[in-house]
Amino acid sequence: MELELTLIGYEVIRDAEGELPVLLPFSEMGGVLAVHTAAHHLQAEMGGRGILLGNVPGVAPPTVLILGAGTAGTTAARQAVATGAHVIVVDSELTKLRELNREVAGHVVTDLSRLVRLERYVAIADVVIGAVLVPGSRCPTLITEEMVKTMKPGSVIIDLSIDQGGCMETSRPTTLDNPTFVVHNVIHFCVPNMTANIPRTASRALANASLPYIQALADQGLDQALRDDPGLAAGVYLYRGKMINARLGETLRVAVSSLDELLSKGE
């Protein structure tokens, strides 16, 4: 603020549909990584059940339970279905399940997450992937510790929701150095930013997603770019040293200004 900087946060820029376009690729990459990571930790050397995330003829395939049918959950589901696993996806929105179901031609079990079946699904799952992302708020705890107790020893939980508090009662943030811990014999992988492990792909994806905004800033100048694109304006934390973001202002107990007013003055 003293430097009179303008700060725009990638993670709060919104597009015309109100989605977070710069975060979207990270959900896509996270969904694929979750399946790769589950495949790795199911192996015996890692303490897992010692099973293959695949469909070997004559051997019943493992069951992957995915919580959430948003971008991360859908991407994970597609990847898991491609391995030949038995895939179950739950979400609270029927529309998302319908889209996923159609996309994978029905090769998936879809269910609403609010119903009691969740307990049954957890008990038969070899892998549970938490992909419940509620923008701007702590995500709900869907899997209780009691449910985790019913899982088979060596099963794997990947909690992609850990940035927002996690959607399992037993999950807590870990680091890439030491990514897993074990609760009730179930391996928990809860690294908040998994994509740090694929920096080359992630940085290109980030560049792709942020390029239109950088280009708009370069072409039109800061003020005009913010006036033209309310989604970009929604990403402003600080504007020329003034606090704009209400939540951050409240947290830091700093007076909050209206970006609209500041911009209209500048005209």
Next chain:
Amino acid sequence: MELELTLIGYEVIRDAEGELPVLLPFSEMGGVLAVHTAAHHLQAEMGGRGILLGNVPGVAPPTVLILGAGTAGTTAARQAVATGAHVIVVDSELTKLRELNREVAGHVVTDLSRLVRLERYVAIADVVIGAVLVPGSRCPTLITEEMVKTMKPGSVIIDLSIDQGGCMETSRPTTLDNPTFVVHNVIHFCVPNMTANIPRTASRALANASLPYIQALADQGLDQALRDDPGLAAGVYLYRGKMINARLGETLRVAVSSLDELLSKGE
């Protein structure tokens, strides 16, 4: 025999691979019909469980257990997978399961039929399709009455193996007029020749399969055609009034002649 007829049975003609080419299309049609028939009898009006053989978003799809991965079982599996059902196929031959698994890209659970898992599969199945065909002998009883007792009320059993005695302990032949009966609350459909219900398709398929043999007989005459094609010769019951088929001869207590000898005399 008195009429000095030559009788050739379609159902015992063999092709170069030792398969039964004229019967093959009937297995294909039977496999598809089995799934159509199961879909029909699962409906409430028919006394079934009142469930859809399909994958409605948000509703766990029904489970179809198929016994046998030969032509009928594989065709049924492909059709059942296409409805979005959860499909389990068991067979005693790993090679057949491997082929099926590859063909449907792993969207099926395959297992060897000899293992104890059969009991578990029957208990969760909404539909069981028996497609165990052992050429020339009674088919083994894979599903015991005890297993049938564990099935959910209104489940459906289709026994395509009924011509050869059936592969369920509870199955017995029925007719198209009165095609089903109920044992332990499970609907049994055990019509020996289901394809009689689709005579137009079946007769064309039969014509297709038998045409090469009819053409050979017409072009080359009976004797030469039999000499040229040992598979056709394998289909001979009676040759100019002489009993050729050993099994039939034994059953009827009639002396059996050697077709080879009779044919070589004719040269």
Next chain:
Amino acid sequence: MELELTLIGYEVIRDAEGELPVLLPFSEMGGVLAVHTAAHHLQAEMGGRGILLGNVPGVAPPTVLILGAGTAGTTAARQAVATGAHVIVVDSELTKLRELNREVAGHVVTDLSRLVRLERYVAIADVVIGAVLVPGSRCPTLITEEMVKTMKPGSVIIDLSIDQGGCMETSRPTTLDNPTFVVHNVIHFCVPNMTANIPRTASRALANASLPYIQALADQGLDQALRDDPGLAAGVYLYRGKMINARLGETLRVAVSSLDELLSKGE
């Protein structure tokens, strides 16, 4: 009204896109059931043409004509394509045909329903599925009696539009007890609510679709839920004994109140 009840009709609740979210699953289930039902009635025992709804090698597959590319028609088309049938879908909206065509990778013939080709299609169809649903009004008669006369004996018509008067001139409502009748040698299946035959699947699907509304009513109370969701409000027939639905009010000759006004008073 005397009991001062509030009545909300599932069948008129609308979602953000103006669609009928509680009816949608019934269209999905109806589309699949239509294909299962056609497969059944094409069989000789049922009086049908005696053909298999499938693609037997060497036998030209049957032709399925589907009127309407909405949810029911699209679901039926996907299921029919999966059987290997030759599938023709007509609709008056090109956009819907485009989506369907892309989804099934062009394995379908699509055409506008207004053109003269409809006559040609009916004449070659083994199955005609009527899936024309115009929300809130009688559906148009697309297939005339003259066209039905041109169909092959034993062909099957499934009229899913029968709830709204049917889209064939020859169709009239039937019941699950006695679901079919024959006109010009063509079997007509015109049961208004086919999904009554799969109550277990249907009730779960209904629960899924209605759950968000029930939850909103429980969490926020009636008035707030109606204020928050105009789509739910659109479903109100009676509000605390006052007639709200204009059409019903007109039919019953009862004065109609404005829900908005009643709700704003309550604030």
Next chain:
Amino acid sequence: MELELTLIGYEVIRDAEGELPVLLPFSEMGGVLAVHTAAHHLQAEMGGRGILLGNVPGVAPPTVLILGAGTAGTTAARQAVATGAHVIVVDSELTKLRELNREVAGHVVTDLSRLVRLERYVAIADVVIGAVLVPGSRCPTLITEEMVKTMKPGSVIIDLSIDQGGCMETSRPTTLDNPTFVVHNVIHFCVPNMTANIPRTASRALANASLPYIQALADQGLDQALRDDPGLAAGVYLYRGKMINARLGETLRVAVSSLDELLSKGE
């Protein structure tokens, strides 16, 4: 012969299954080229019907009739199905039709070529591709001039069988310079060696297919290579100046020697 050369013909070398491995890639390339060529000649500028070989939403796709389900026919069918065309394949062998049908998941009409339906198919076809290859003999005439008369003006015939006399009564060999002629308003493309038009791909494919033989000759010497591989030996026309190939010997009225005898002398 004077030079005491040994001549081996690529086109008669056989593999363990009795197929012609060096010719196989040419059938594959020919099948794809046939579809590309048909798409080109259907265009108005080329005198064709002025239709797209594709599936435009709302427009009934063109019909492609393929005669023969061998390598060329199957490859053409796969490519034509991929364009969204309505594809009909006829062959005299049911087994080949079964394999194709399974491979394209039933998205094709298959029929036996001997039946009367051929006339009907020709009359509705926009494209007819002749891919009947009977190794070592003139191919049968499947399409008569009378049938060609029934085709729509501007339709296209591609006769891949022209090397062996063609399978249409109206076809006669043309050249790449002047590849087509018109009979009864139907465009005929009958270039014997279409793959001369894609020399880069063809020469690489030929190198791939012939490499094992060249390598065997280089590693083991001529005599040992011929002794080891009866399929290679089957390709010998001349051996050290002696005529080996019976048919060629007969045609040229030259005495024919036994390769086996000559080789065993050399041991």
Next chain:
Amino acid sequence: MELELTLIGYEVIRDAEGELPVLLPFSEMGGVLAVHTAAHHLQAEMGGRGILLGNVPGVAPPTVLILGAGTAGTTAARQAVATGAHVIVVDSELTKLRELNREVAGHVVTDLSRLVRLERYVAIADVVIGAVLVPGSRCPTLITEEMVKTMKPGSVIIDLSIDQGGCMETSRPTTLDNPTFVVHNVIHFCVPNMTANIPRTASRALANASLPYIQALADQGLDQALRDDPGLAAGVYLYRGKMINARLGETLRVAVSSLDELLSKGE
């Protein structure tokens, strides 16, 4: 204007999403035609590289670079992927690339068109298809002459954007009579209206797309139809002899009237 005509241009009518519904089918047909045309001109007889647009086992497939992931580019990509080619699609909008990628299950390389990788892609491409369509303005030049110089001799450029000036520096309009020219050994096909070559398909597609508008005009009369559908109104050039279209008015230096005002007077 003297005749007091009303002129509505198909090419500027807009639908509810702001797209051009009557032009859309032409983009679809153009995308497919581009692939067919590339396949043809890659052949040696046409002066091309002499390669097959297909995937022959053992031979690396050709590379097709598509500029633009709109309707034309997406349709071309789908068709090119179906041939087994190695397909690269670039666009400036990530959302379009995401949709395409999902639709073809990742069997395509997608990249943003602004990055330096374009040079690399052009250098390895056997076919470049320009499908950059910016409604209402000249399309940007993406491929410079320098890039074209790096292409392999006999490669093919199809510029579908030629109507709007083309997206290659080297492209200039050609005609169906003489559709190609060669620059730096690269074949350029730049016919502005390729679909003139498939008049039968195109006229039916045009009829399909324009039918709703014609029907609205017939049913409701000109004025009411224009009032009801702002998208149709957007297509008006002249209304009862008054110039409405601003751009055309400016070009012809004619006074422009407001359609809204003229229509409201008529009420």
Next chain:
Amino acid sequence: MELELTLIGYEVIRDAEGELPVLLPFSEMGGVLAVHTAAHHLQAEMGGRGILLGNVPGVAPPTVLILGAGTAGTTAARQAVATGAHVIVVDSELTKLRELNREVAGHVVTDLSRLVRLERYVAIADVVIGAVLVPGSRCPTLITEEMVKTMKPGSVIIDLSIDQGGCMETSRPTTLDNPTFVVHNVIHFCVPNMTANIPRTASRALANASLPYIQALADQGLDQALRDDPGLAAGVYLYRGKMINARLGETLRVAVSSLDELLSKGE
């Protein structure tokens, strides 16, 4: 030998086609594991390039080079294609490449391994999977150290052929404890028996594959089972204390007996 034991080696039993049926599932599992393992080691934390084995929209996917199109290579290819990677498969047999190509609908580059292109492919590969298995002999070195030097830093080599000496010049056996080493900045994963990491799946797969042999031995007794199945007999190392296997006898300098003679004496 002193104990007069009979020893049968799973790894040398042959089936009717001369394949090794008990080893086959291990190749299948190895192929899938290779892709999972590559995905893991490409991550930055493991020292890899920091890229995702997947197809993120707008980011060019990684390239996976697979040496060998046998069971392991084909399974790996299928799994790699499913991730959306750019997959290249080389083999010395065209027939295997043809089968793979058809199975994945051309979404793979196939090439003969003998050609110079191998160098080019290695230089662009992010992952190289060695799956060259020549039964009963040391596998050839396909990738030289010079080629490895051309690979990008952080690339990954998985050598499934390591049991037979490996197909890379730089590979040497490692253990599950310490599975990788780095040469020329390329990560090498060369664990001889990767499936030891998935013991639960592997033991079930082994049981499936060996069950028919155990059952034959149990049902028919040792001698009869060996007489009935020459493939089982081919697996005999020791028979009642007599050395049968020629290679092992030679290695151990022990006299070798003929199993056939010993068995015929027992009759």
